[in-house]
Amino acid sequence: MGKVIGFEISSQQPEKAAAFYTEVFGWEVSEPHWDYRSVHYQTAEQNVLIGGISKGPSDFPHGTRIQIQVDSLDEIIGKAIEHGAMILREKMEFEDFYMTYIVDPTGVCLGLIEMKSL
Template identity: 65%
Template sequence: MGKVIGFELNSQHPEKEAEFYHNVFGWEVAEPHWGFRDVTALEGGINGGISEGPSDYPHGTRILIEVSSIDQTIEKAKDSGAMVLREKMEFDDFYLAYLVDPAGLGIGLKENK
């Protein structure tokens, strides 16, 4: 595991972002679900999403990395200087956590159930 499986674009104006990426690149942007708009990139690109960024990550791009164990990955990341923004969260089919690497770049971790 450890492969990049998606991206998130965080913005304080996600509706404007959705319109921009649809108009310019032809991305299919779904209606919001949990405040997250699924994005389907065309021609075999990596899919992702657009959401309203929280106060601690109001705007920017974050890659999403699939891992076999969020708990183990968080511990390794913290030992290597990462900061946890959102502890492990449970959704219907997966778990999700958000970190900031030692250089300040945001990453998401996803573990399928």
């Protein structure tokens, strides 16, 4: 089962967005890496919020996406297309994971993540 592991806020002004969420909600926002600023927030109860703020691409400039971890991107992408989704970004490789963006049949964009085996 895919589990929600984070979120990503897209903005054409990521610096301004980072300042807003830091000042208003107390989020810790890192310096940008690949136009992505990691967000980490932990409460006294040890609940952790993990996500990021990025400069949105021209075809998806604003909005918020949840990120869902899956066992196999290829399998889930196939199922998603079969059920009406569109691929917004092909499978991308990062140091510890693979990622793709899809748009569900209702227009909601999701990030899908497959962790690399260590």
